[in-house]
Amino acid sequence: MARNSAAPGRRVKAQIAMVMNLDKCIGCHTCSVTCKQTWTNRAGVEYVWFNNVETRPGQGYPRRWEDQRKLRGGWELNKRGRLKLTSGGRFKKLATIFANPVMPGIKDYYEPWTYDYRNLTNAPLGDDTPVARPRSLISGKPMKIEWSANWDDDLGGAPQYGECDPVVEKLHAQEARASVEEKIRFSFEQSFMFYLPRICEHCLNPSCVASCPSGAMYKRSEDGIVLVDQDRCRGWRMCVTGCPYKKVYFNHTTGKAEKCTMCYPRIEVGLPTVCSETCVGRLRYLGVVLYDQDRVLEAATTPDEQDLYEAQLGVLLDPEDPEVRRDAELAGIPYDWIEAARNSPVHALISRYRVALPLHPEYRTLPMVWYVPPLSPVVEALSETGHDGEDAGNLFGAIDSLRIPLDYLAELFTAGDTGPVRTALERLAAMRSHMRRINLGEESGAEDEDAARRVGMRPQEIEALYRLLAIAKYEERYVIPTAALGDADRLEESALPGGCSLDVEGGPGMGGSGPFGEESGPVAPASVENFHALRDRQTTDAPAGRHTAHRVNLLNWDGNGRPEGLFPKRKRASRDSEGERR
């Protein structure tokens, strides 16, 4: 097919992406638990959480995963401004293959354990109540539990551990340089927190894939899901280092890498991932985005870290653009996927309303799980000071003056640029006050329009955003096209252009049996069989079925006579029919 007027060098690809609305996350860990029950409740991955929920500020899981100076994940620009793996290029990878120099150890995640439950029932009679002592699943020995995936949940231990958060560390260093008074504190009254659920980012430019020496990791071309081929993985562990989000794990029993699969068996049949399906807060959104594969590298090479957010937005394509839709069709993306991209809540939150932001774009992997930043810490801080926390005017002022969340969020989502975070938060604030006015029946008018315009939106858009974020209907949160529909034309041997159904070995003139007698050779497609059956019915006098050389096809049978093989032979041993069954 010719691509006459397609934009030069545009290769449209589809990607299943996720957005999480942090404002609604209550930190219940249901997503983590259901994910674990589904995927990692096995030996070797006891310490692995494909989905985990971190309290921020906090160290996260594994501990201090954001400290790339030490853990060396992701990409960086070399002196000539070209993209290179932070952990070293191809030659360095091969030279250090005998022991990965910067792989996190089990203690950086946590040492998994179980309890000596048997002791509770088997302990001999004594003065003391028997207890179930913790026992390490790694060494098998009794252990002292000192850390786990969620040790600092809800800021637990924050006065002691809070400073270990790499983002806090960075902000404090900046403040020290600018000799500003310390902004982030962990004393009870001055602290703030929010939850950050994390899964694999299924990046457009995945550094784990680039790090794999065996070529076992790949990005699926149909839906962009990043997977590990378990048969090709040789356990070099370079992906664990390569992923800046530390979302590729090493199964210490099988010796292979494992990671979040975006629940691809569910996605393929149109179901949301387990973490999304079970999310109590209904804060996850799944949908298709279209992107231009040819601009991925260019975007990832953007010189200024703070421009990476905009650069990634530039890689994503607008499915409402007919040119994009045509290019997508030419690239072989099925029609229902393109339609799903138009209805995609993810596309809406990322590109249309621009309230979702990528996690740590400065890692240059172009992550595809985006976050709506939380407004709640601001609202709460405002309400505590006796102000109306939902008034647009108050909120707009507070977003700026409460620099703590804003700077912190900017370090997470925009490499430190507070602009896009402020825009997103202001849009959320405008949405709150706009909807409150509607709910309270206050007259809307110029003031209403004005508040909307201040954040660059129309009232209708604000209401649509409200519907998506607050009402959050199941069908609107998860717009997932199935893989099967996309494959339909390949699965059915139909008369669709691109392949004649009768164009198979044997063809329409087929008939008779294979070279080695009955049932030898490949199985004839049903359409070919039907073709012959129909022709036979029209041209022969004998009861149908007599002449067909192959198995009896009930469609061939016109009800006359008793074709050979329709019923099992009466006095034959059952062993024969067993052989025929195949």
Add this chain to the structure above:
Amino acid sequence: MSTVWTVLPYLAALALVGGTVWRWRYDKFGWTTRSSELYESRLLRLASPVFHYGILFVFVGHIVGLFVPDSWTSALGIGEHPYHLLSLYGGTAAGALTVLGIAVLLYRRRTNGPVFRATTANDKVMYLVLTAAIVLGMWAKLAHSSGNGYNYRLTIAPWLRSLFTFQPDTALMAGVPVLYQVHVVVGLVLLALVPYTRLIHIFSAPIHYLFRPYIVYRSRDVGRPGTRDDRRGWERVP
């Protein structure tokens, strides 16, 4: 005795080639280094590269020593004595690295609880044979190092090459010192063990990493849920 030098090498070759094909077909999932770096990394990061680089040099030394005939190096003007010195010092340096590496690795494997717990019986046999092969090789080399040393290039090397032409010349092995003979036998056993142990990972040296594009795209397999071929006896009904 002479049958040892005909039957054993071919059995070992059969076990090596046949075993590797079998493993490739039936156990791609088990084909891995089974790294224990997650449990312990301090000693591993030192000892593992030392051992692996050492044994790679040892391997190259064996290839040169066994497959480059005496006459070729003589034609290049390298006399018997300089060759012996090169072989002795180069080989001993590489061997020392290997022995040091495997000593630390064995110490780590035995003393570190989680690492020892993850060691299977298969691993133990493999370590035994591997260590024996290395130690015997070093021992044989150093025990016969006086003067020009033992010239295996006139006996063991031509015998090995004669195996490849399927005309094994066992007479060549008759006068070889016992230490060398034992080293050869243990070495053959080690080769035979490769496909059935974690040593299989030596066949997955990822050289193609240097030449492939960084990001790998792959299509979803159509009509087949897994990426693996069906196991024999478990094929899907068409």
